[in-house]
Amino acid sequence: MQFLVGGGLNYEKSPLELRERVAFRGEELGRALPLLRQELGLEEAVLLSTCNRVEYVGITQDANRCRAGWARFLESYHGYPANWDAYSQFRQGRACIDHLFELVSGLRSMVIGETEIFGQVKAAYEAAHRMEMTGVWLNRLFQTSFSAAKAARSRTFITRGNVSxxxxxxxxxxxxxxxxxxxxxxxxxxxxxxxxxxxxxxxxxxxxxxxxxxxxxxxxxxxxxxxxxxxxxxxxxxxxxxxxxxxxxxxxxxxxxxxxxxxxxxxxxxxxxxxxxxxxxxxxxxxxxxxxxxxxxxxxxxxxxxxxQNLEDRAAEIVRCRRLLEPYIERFAQWADQRQKRSHGSDVMRDFRTA
Structure with a gap:
C-alpha cells in the first residue's frame, strides 16, 4: 500500500531558533533530498525550506517509518540533536492534501495571502522533479495545487494589502x-x-x-x-x-x-x-x-x-478561498480513485475519503 504523507516544522509550532538550525539552502537539496527519501522511506519526495517552515511531502509504503524518520533525517543532516518530534507536525491523506493546497494559496502562511510562498513551493517541486524525486502522484498533486491557488487568488481579495x-x-x-x-x-x-x-x-x-x-x-x-x-x-x-x-x-x-x-x-x-x-x-x-x-x-x-493587524480584510476571504479550492481537490481525488483501481489496491487516498 502507498500513503500520501507530509509534515515538518513551521512557525505555528516551532520557534525561529530551531527552524534556522535546520534550514536548507537551494544548493543543499542535491544532498538533502536523497537522504530524506532514505531516512523516511519515501518513494517520491519534495522538500520545502523557507523562513517560516521546513516541510516535506512524499509517497511511502510505511507511514510509521516516515513519521519516525523525520527526526533522524534532521539530526543526520544537520548534526543537531533536539526533541524534533515535539516541534514537528505529521499529516496523512486528506490532511496532507488540504495543507498543501492551502499552503500554496497563502492560507497557511504567517502572513495570510502572501504571494512569495507560491513561488517557493513551485521552486521546491521543480528542484525535486529535476532530481527525479517526484513521480506520477506528486506531479499530479503539485500541478493541481498550483492551478487551484491561481484560481483562488484571482477570484478573491486574499492578496489585498501589503502583507508580504x-x-x-x-x-x-x-x-x-x-x-x-x-x-x-x-x-x-x-x-x-x-x-x-x-x-x-x-x-x-x-x-x-x-x-x-x-x-x-x-x-x-x-x-x-x-x-x-x-x-x-x-x-x-x-x-x-x-x-x-x-x-x-x-x-x-x-x-x-x-x-x-x-x-x-x-x-x-x-x-x-x-x-x-x-x-x-x-x-x-x-x-x-x-x-x-x-x-x-x-x-x-x-x-x-x-x-x-493587516489580516482583517483578508480573514473574510479565507472561507471563499477554501470553497474555490474544493473542486480542485475533488478533481484530484477522482483521478486518484481511478488510478487506485487500475493499480489494484494502491492506498494513497485512503484517509482522504474518510477524513
Whole structure:
C-alpha cells in the first residue's frame, strides 16, 4: 500500500531558533533530498525550506517509518540533536492534501495571502522533479495545487494589502519613524527577498538607499532599475555609520552582524539609534545586539504582530478561498480513485475519503 504523507516544522509550532538550525539552502537539496527519501522511506519526495517552515511531502509504503524518520533525517543532516518530534507536525491523506493546497494559496502562511510562498513551493517541486524525486502522484498533486491557488487568488481579495514579508518589513520601518521621508536605508543581500524589499521602499521618500552584496555585480544589476547605490560588501560596516535602518536578508550560514562588529560602529554613530530588521533564516544578526544601547533589532517572528493587524480584510476571504479550492481537490481525488483501481489496491487516498 502507498500513503500520501507530509509534515515538518513551521512557525505555528516551532520557534525561529530551531527552524534556522535546520534550514536548507537551494544548493543543499542535491544532498538533502536523497537522504530524506532514505531516512523516511519515501518513494517520491519534495522538500520545502523557507523562513517560516521546513516541510516535506512524499509517497511511502510505511507511514510509521516516515513519521519516525523525520527526526533522524534532521539530526543526520544537520548534526543537531533536539526533541524534533515535539516541534514537528505529521499529516496523512486528506490532511496532507488540504495543507498543501492551502499552503500554496497563502492560507497557511504567517502572513495570510502572501504571494512569495507560491513561488517557493513551485521552486521546491521543480528542484525535486529535476532530481527525479517526484513521480506520477506528486506531479499530479503539485500541478493541481498550483492551478487551484491561481484560481483562488484571482477570484478573491486574499492578496489585498501589503502583507508580504518584505512589505511588512518596510511597513515596520515606517511605523518606527512615522514615515521614511528623508531617512537612509541599507539592504544587505540581493536575492529575491531583498529585491522585493527594495521595490517596497520605492515611493516612500527614502533619501539614501544602499545595497550591499557579496557579489558586487549582482548588486549593480539590481540597482539599474531602482534609485539607489550599490556598494561592495567590504564597505557595508563603514557605510552603516550614516544610515537609519539596516534590513538584512542574505543566505549566510552564520551571523554577519555581531556585538563585536557593532560596538566600534556605535561609537562612531555618537548615540544615533540604529534599527535592524533581520529577514534571514538562519538569522544574519546576532540576537544579543538588541541589548546594546541605541540598537533596536526585529526579526522575522516580530513581523507577526503587524501581519495580524493587516489580516482583517483578508480573514473574510479565507472561507471563499477554501470553497474555490474544493473542486480542485475533488478533481484530484477522482483521478486518484481511478488510478487506485487500475493499480489494484494502491492506498494513497485512503484517509482522504474518510477524513
Amino acid at each position: 514579508v518584505s512589505s511588512v518589513a518596510v511597513e515596520l520601518a515606517e511605523r518606527l519613524f512615522g514615515n521614511l521621508a528623508g531617512r537612509s536605508v541599507m539592504v544587505l543581500g540581493a536575492g529575491e527577498a531583498s529585491e522585493k524589499t527594495l521595490r517596497a521602499l520605492e515611493g516612500r521618500g527614502v533619501s539614501l538607499l544602499l545595497v550591499a552584496n557579496r557579489t558586487y555585480d549582482r548588486a549593480c544589476e539590481l540597482m539599474k532599475e531602482l534609485h539607489g547605490e550599490a556598494i561592495h560588501w567590504s564597505e557595508f560596516l563603514d557605510r552603516s555609520v550614516s544610515v537609519d535602518i539596516v534590513i538584512s536578508s542574505t543566505s549566510a550560514p552564520h551571523y554577519i552582524l555581531t556585538r563585536e562588529r557593532l560596538l566600534p560602529l556605535l561609537e562612531r554613530r555618537k548615540g544615533d539609534p540604529l534599527f535592524l530588521i533581520d529577514l534571514a533564516v538562519p538569522r544574519d544578526i546576532d540576537p544579543s545586539v538588541h541589548s546594546l544601547d541605541g540598537v533596536y533589532l526585529y526579526n522575522i517572528d516580530d513581523l507577526q504582530l503587524i501581519a495580524r
